[in-house]
Amino acid sequence: MQHPSDTIVLSVEGLHVNYGSFHAVSNVSFFVKAGEIFGLLGPNGAGKTSTLSAIEGLLQPQAGTITVAGYNVKENPLHARANLGVQLQATNFQPELSVAEIIQLYAGIHGVALTKERLQEILISIKLEDAAKKRFGQLSGGQQQRVSLIIAMIHNPQLVLLDEPTTGLDPQSRRQLWERMEAMRDNNHGILLTTHSMEEAEAVCDRIAIIDHGRIIVSDTPQTLIDQHRDNPEVISVSRRGKITLEDVFIGLTGRTVRS
Amino acid sequence: MSTTTIPSNQAVLSALLRADFITQWRNRKSVVLILLIPVIILIAWQGMVYKFGGPFVLSNCITIGLNAIGLMGYSNAIARDRDKGIFQRLRVAPLTAWPIMASRLMVQLAMILLVTTAVFIAGHYVDKVTLSPAGYAMGFAMAFVGGAVYLSLGQAIVGLIKNAETVNAVTRLVYFIFIMVGMFAELGALGKTIGDAVKWSPYGTVKHILSAGMQPATWNQHSSIALLVTIGYAITFASVGIKWFRWSSK
Numbered sequence: 168m169q170h171p172s173d174t175i176v177l178s179v180e181g182l183h184v185n186y187g188s189f190h191a192v193s194n195v196s197f198f199v200k201a202g203e204i205f206g207l208l209g210p211n212g213a214g215k216t217s218t219l220s221a222i223e224g225l226l227q228p229q230a231g232t233i234t235v236a237g238y239n240v241k242e243n244p245l246h247a248r249a250n251l252g253v254q255l256q257a258t259n260f261q262p263e264l265s266v267a268e269i270i271q272l273y274a275g276i277h278g279v280a281l282t283k284e285r286l287q288e289i290l291i292s293i294k295l296e297d298a299a300k301k302r303f304g305q306l307s308g309g310q311q312q313r314v315s316l317i318i319a320m321i322h323n324p325q326l327v328l329l330d331e332p333t334t335g336l337d338p339q340s341r342r343q344l345w346e347r348m349e350a351m352r353d354n355n356h357g358i359l360l361t362t363h364s365m366e367e368a369e370a371v372c373d374r375i376a377i378i379d380h381g382r383i384i385v386s387d388t389p390q391t392l393i394d395q396h397r398d399n400p401e402v403i404s405v406s407r408r409g410k411i412t413l414e415d416v417f418i419g420l421t422g423r424t425v426r427s
Numbered sequence: 428m429s430t431t432t433i434p435s436n437q438a439v440l441s442a443l444l445r446a447d448f449i450t451q452w453r454n455r456k457s458v459v460l461i462l463l464i465p466v467i468i469l470i471a472w473q474g475m476v477y478k479f480g481g482p483f484v485l486s487n488c489i490t491i492g493l494n495a496i497g498l499m500g501y502s503n504a505i506a507r508d509r510d511k512g513i514f515q516r517l518r519v520a521p522l523t524a525w526p527i528m529a530s531r532l533m534v535q536l537a538m539i540l541l542v543t544t545a546v547f548i549a550g551h552y553v554d555k556v557t558l559s560p561a562g563y564a565m566g567f568a569m570a571f572v573g574g575a576v577y578l579s580l581g582q583a584i585v586g587l588i589k590n591a592e593t594v595n596a597v598t599r600l601v602y603f604i605f606i607m608v609g610m611f612a613e614l615g616a617l618g619k620t621i622g623d624a625v626k627w628s629p630y631g632t633v634k635h636i637l638s639a640g641m642q643p644a645t646w647n648q649h650s651s652i653a654l655l656v657t658i659g660y661a662i663t664f665a666s667v668g669i670k671w672f673r674w675s676s677k
Binding site: 223224225238245246248249250251253255259260261262263264268271272273274276277278 | 439522
């Protein structure tokens with residue numbers, strides 16, 4: 168495994184996102200290096216999606232600076248997005264288009280020349296060579312996620328945002344996706360991952376940040392966070408297996424209350 | 428900072444157009460319906476050609492087709508894609524908003540061309556209506572102007588209403604009202620007051636400029652005012668549609 172380089176591919180500094188009087192994100196700062204998987208964890212409504220939307224340029228933050236591959240998202244949105252690959256939560260491709268047509272569309276809008284041979288290589292790489300003509304809606308959840316991931320990577324971006332990519336996948340598909348993420352990391356891509364699975368965060372993330380009520384409450388490697396909080400009474404009280412896990416730390420720090 | 432290449436607008440538009448035309452082709456059942464309704468009315472109204480003249484019948488049929496394109500086709504497609512997050516997925520790519528909408532509109536312009544051509548062909552073979560070359564040319568030009576009104580009205584509806592199902596229900600209702608009130612008022616069945624109101628409604632002005640365009644010799648001051656009112660409708664609806672449009676339904 169290659170270690171993260173010193174190149175910062177995403178920098179978020181002093182980010183504030185408000186919806187009217189509601190502060191969805193308050194003074195959030197973090198960075199992602201090339202060759203690193205950074206997990207952004209938080210309960211529902213903690214501010215993860217607003218933070219991702221600001222990075223993607225889908226919403227204008229009230230304050231803060233975001234740079235992707237050195238490009239300020241506000242000042243150079245096209246350059247920033249050209250260095251950004253995104254896998255969104257929902258399956259959001261035209262259902263009338265086939266897998267091959269979706270890949271051709273996104274290659275085209277990213278300015279990537281796609282020969283028939285290259286398209287075939289891509290389809291083989293995601294084990295969908297026999298499904299090229301299938302409509303996106305006809306694919307299984309795991310197949311849809313593989314298409315979505317290859318679209319995010321089609322222009323070889325420096326930063327990849329993966330928004331809960333393993334939700335709804337069976338264990339085999341999930342493991343396969345983890346391997347793909349690790350391969351992306353080994354190819355020096357920086358990855359920002361959001362997930363509700365603490366097992367996933369512990370398994371693949373080099374560093375994580377836990378965000379709650381719009382603020383980052385802790386940020387470090389998963390093991391360091393476990394070590395730092397293993398004596399925290401709140402964490403011990405939620406521990407179920409006799410040993411402290413990342414999930415125990417997460418619930419101990421963000422509370423037991425179920426969020427809407 | 429690395430050197431980053433931004434794809435050209437031409438390359439982006441070309442990729443979007445290809446996908447949008449494929450999508451339209453795969454939805455060809457709705458395309459056929461949009462084409463069939465005006466042609467069926469044209470066949471049903473054969474007897475009226477002798478009473479009101481060919482341009483009257485053709486202009487009504489094209490207006491109904493334009494209504495269907497803007498209200499049933501365009502607005503529902505936009506509402507559905509917004510609801511599914513298709514626009515959000517496109518907007519995280521390195522492109523501005525205009526190629527996304529320009530591509531959608533170009534597909535609808537092709538639909539306007541198709542409907543107008545189908546009505547002219549059916550009019551020629553079924554109703555034996557033949558126009559002068561200038562009449563056909565003006566007919567196409569006015570169809571594009573009229574089509575802009577209904578596309579912008581569709582845009583206004585998706586701008587004001589976020590929910591895709593509500594957009595579907597509202598556009599069907601508006602389509603039905605335009606067609607029924609428009610056609611019956613044009614035939615003088617709804618009295619003078621409603622007849623006068625319809626004359627200056629989006630249905631009436633579009634129908635008028637189409638009809639006058641098909642016989643350029645009859646173009647008069649009323650036609651010019653109707654054209655200006657039509658353009659005014661298009662600008663007003665488009666302004667509302669653009670100002671209030673949100674790329675996400677959430």
